[in-house]
Amino acid sequence: MSEQKFAYDVSSPKSIENHAKKLENKSFREALDGLVIREKGNKGGLGQLLEKSHFGYEINSNAEPDFEEAGVELKTTPYIYRSKNRPVAKERLVLNIIDYMTLPHEKFENSSFWKKNQTLLLIFYLHQAKDVIPNRLDYQITHAQLFQFPEKDLKIIKADWEKIVEKVRQGKAHELSEGDTNYLGACTKGANKYSHRPQPYSDEYAMQRAFSLKTSYMTTVLNHYILPGKKTYHESILEENDLGEDTLESFILKKFNRFSGMSVDTIMSEVGEEVESKPKHFTARVASKMLNLDDRLEKTEEFRKANIKVKNITVSKKGKVKESMSFPAFKYKELIKEEWDSSTLREMFLNTRFLFVVFRYNEHNELFFEKALFWNIPHNDLEIEVREVWDETINRIKDGECRNLPTASENPVAHVRPHAQNKQDTYETPQGDHVVKKSFWLNNKYIEQQIGL
Known part of the structure; x- marks a missing residue:
């Protein structure tokens, strides 16, 4: 040379x-x-x-x-x-x-x-x-x-x-x-x-x-x-000097907390948004408007950079979370090839931050914003409880029991259940059968504990 x-x-x-x-x-x-x-x-x-x-x-x-x-x-x-x-x-x-x-x-x-x-x-x-x-x-x-x-x-x-x-x-x-x-x-x-x-x-x-x-x-x-010509700018939560002495988390939570205790109707009125109907993902719209955004929170520059996933949680007037929390469906034949330390599920929990935006119904069935909090899964919950469900799922798939995977009653943190559009929405099993798509879920009772109910 x-x-x-x-x-x-x-x-x-x-x-x-x-x-x-x-x-x-x-x-x-x-x-x-x-x-x-x-x-x-x-x-x-x-x-x-x-x-x-x-x-x-x-x-x-x-x-x-x-x-x-x-x-x-x-x-x-x-x-x-x-x-x-x-x-x-x-x-x-x-x-x-x-x-x-x-x-x-x-x-x-x-x-x-x-x-x-x-x-x-x-x-x-x-x-x-x-x-x-x-x-x-x-x-x-x-x-x-x-x-x-x-x-x-x-x-x-x-x-x-x-x-x-x-x-x-x-x-x-x-x-x-x-x-x-x-x-x-x-x-x-x-x-x-x-x-x-x-x-x-x-x-x-x-x-x-x-x-x-x-x-x-x-x-x-x-x-x-x-990349020239590939700029995909999204809305930003921050201007250049917005943070001051705040962290990103404290800045975002301050924005949310000023609405604590308000009904969603009052919130939307305050931000100048007319409410004609309340579609399925209405709470996601409310959460965006609380941060003065037009698009979903996950599309903002800061949330994309940090890989923050937003989960809107609704609490009943009896203080219960009705829905468990789902994650993407897995393929039976691919899941059994994984090892826990490099598994898709473990990597997802380790590399993702969650923002829980919590709404609650009062005794008059009116929906109020209660609080927002950042969350990532505690170390022992992941490495002991979630791993136990993951291991058991692998074993049952290998044994041809794809229709009998761990339920919410078997573990305090997680379970497996269908995650498909209909009964025809399936993945092939190692045994050659076609079984409805499934995914890992966090138990609704576990979510209640994590948000302090």
């Missing part, structure tokens, strides 16, 4: 970016210029291969940014196209490993996280199915661009970082979950599920974790800052 290939100013972010842009519209095979061919069997990450071949520096695990003089960290990350030709990030962006022993003594402004990730050089490539492109070296690199966190995102990321730090200070590093936070997560990062580290305020070892930007956040980065 010629020295000219590495001709860029290592102290200049712009020079580094310009050098990275030479990779655009090339496959990894072309970009690596024979490096992998000469080192057959190299299973390193695609980003690591680029570091050596295109930028000319050896792979390392330094605490400093990859380009230390310029303060630039290189990250290579894939995206895919989903339905309606919609580009989305394929996965979270993993940043630096969390050192539980030193983290509690850091301040954000001089933290290892901030030193390493203030300025990111994002190299995006298009990931495609194996039947389209069998070899990963033939994936196309499409964009290379410097990225710094927008100011209003940075406030939320800092609050996320502080929440992770506080959990470590409480001796609960083993209970960290990506559902704890909004944009910045603490994802598991190790050779396998047995990769554990000591933590300073507990004798219990914790899974090795790294700071990461959530998949939902990276999808927004991709669409708003990287």
Whole structure:
């Protein structure tokens, strides 16, 4: 390789970016210029291969940014196209490993996280199915661009970082979950599920974790800052300086709480909305108008970035939640191939934040807004109770008992029941039968406990 290939100013972010842009519209095979061919069997990450071949520096695990003089960290990350030709990030962006022993003594402004990730050089490539492109070296690199966190995102990321730090200070590093936070997560990062580290305020070892930007956040980065002509702007809850001293959660809850105790009719009158009828999803409309939005909450910029799912809960005048809470239907033949630690259900609970918006009927059958609260499933409820239901479901499917899956009376937290349009809406079982689609549900009595009834 010629020295000219590495001709860029290592102290200049712009020079580094310009050098990275030479990779655009090339496959990894072309970009690596024979490096992998000469080192057959190299299973390193695609980003690591680029570091050596295109930028000319050896792979390392330094605490400093990859380009230390310029303060630039290189990250290579894939995206895919989903339905309606919609580009989305394929996965979270993993940043630096969390050192539980030193983290509690850091301040954000001089933290290892901030030193390493203030300025990111994002190299995006298009990931495609194996039947389209069998070899990963033939994936196309499409964009290379410097990225710094927008100011209003940075406030939320800092609050996320502080929440992770506080959990470590409480001796609960083993209970960290990506559902704890909004944009910045603490994802598991190790050779396998047995990769554990000591933590300073507990004798219990914790899974090795790294700071990461959530998949939902990276999808927004991709669409708003990287892909030309693909901007999909949504309503925003925040203006640039709205948060002040608030976190995203406290800001949203303040907006809701000013309506506590009001009837939905009074709320809609206050926000200037006429109520001619109350369709099935009327409470979702009320929740949006309380935050002065025209569209559903989940379509806002902040909710999309944080992967916050809204669940509107209605409580009867007797103080009971009538409906259990459903999740997407599973396919019998695919479910039994999963392992708990990487299962779709566990990943969904770990990576999703929920906003419960609670309405209640009074003795006159009038519907009132009671409260809103953020929720993610407690560690033991997930790892003990939900797992028990998941394991039992797997066993019964394998035994040909798809019509007899765990019910709400068998577990205090979750159960399985039909989730289909009609009796003809089915999935094939491992035994070749066609059984109505089903999904996991949270028990209505469990939801009552979680919202404090």
